[in-house]
Amino acid sequence: MSTTTLGTLAFRPLDPLEDAELLHGWVTHSKAAFWMMQEARLEDVERAYMEIVADEHQDALIGLHDGQPAFLMERYDPAHRELVGLYEPRPGDVGMHFLVAPTETPVHGFTRAVITAVMRRLFDDPSTARVVVEPDVHNTAVHALNAAVGFVPEREILKPEKTALLSFCTRAQFERAVAA
Template sequence: MTFTVRPLDPSPDFAGETSVSDCELVHGWVTHPKAAFWLMQNAKLQDVEREYMAIAAHEHHDAFIGLSDGIPVFLMERYDPAHVELQGLYDAEPGDVGMHFLVAPTDTPVHGFTLEVITSVMETLFADPATRRVVVEPDVRNRAVHALNDAVGFEIAARVEKPEKDAYLSFCTREQFLNSRGAAARGVTR
């Protein structure tokens, strides 16, 4: 499966490939029950617009819509963890890139789809030669994302307390990601 990404356009009048704005689309995703760990369950459309306008204006944070055959299927955020999310919670290194991703809810789930999405997100991040490792901070209770992170090479480094959650600070180097892909191609589970 091949995915493409494009910048999320937070303006209310942008409809992109769909008849709804990016924020209307994302609002439906982040408020869906399966997105509980996104922490926006009760967000109104205006809250989502405000959040993504702030991200668009931030010099250290970007948001993207992931597409499959031109259809929006996931949300990806890239950030500099020295300035966003993890500022002061760990010693950031040059080449660290923070990441969040969310797969759109569906009534017809496809086995392995979310693993393909996170793999594509990692490929996108490592396409930049300046990226040395990807940093994530998922909620400690989010077992599904821990399994996905493990499958693409992340290792948990520490448990950190953030204002909104207890999280597992995790890292994945380019080498760890490439090794995980090699193991997957050989049918080896990590």
């Protein structure tokens, strides 16, 4: 849990059955185009998250803002999911995705507070040495957010579903970025 000027951000485990309707609204919204689930049915979302939470190499959490669901965090082991064969993973690498729920009343700085809380959560695990992300090369908004918390792009990679910008952030890079 972290308290910011924008309120309290916390995490809870995702429940694929209980959270499917909520997530369906988030991942099919036009603002979530880079999530690539625009055409997903409720059952598709439920199934996708059942697979994630049942997989020993990945999991998902619901992010809460002042106790209410407001964002999604996924973490994965890049040696086994998402990036297998696309880069040479190091011990302590953790992959991450995050999605802020769509809203009609955006709050300035909220998404940056969310990614900061997500990164803190990942680095709370002492075995996490480096966070790995692979956003779509066209997702310039997330590139700016990633840079703000210390990510450094390495190169473009071709994934089956997109051309991605492979980027890394060590614990020290994150701490320097958020202290600035």
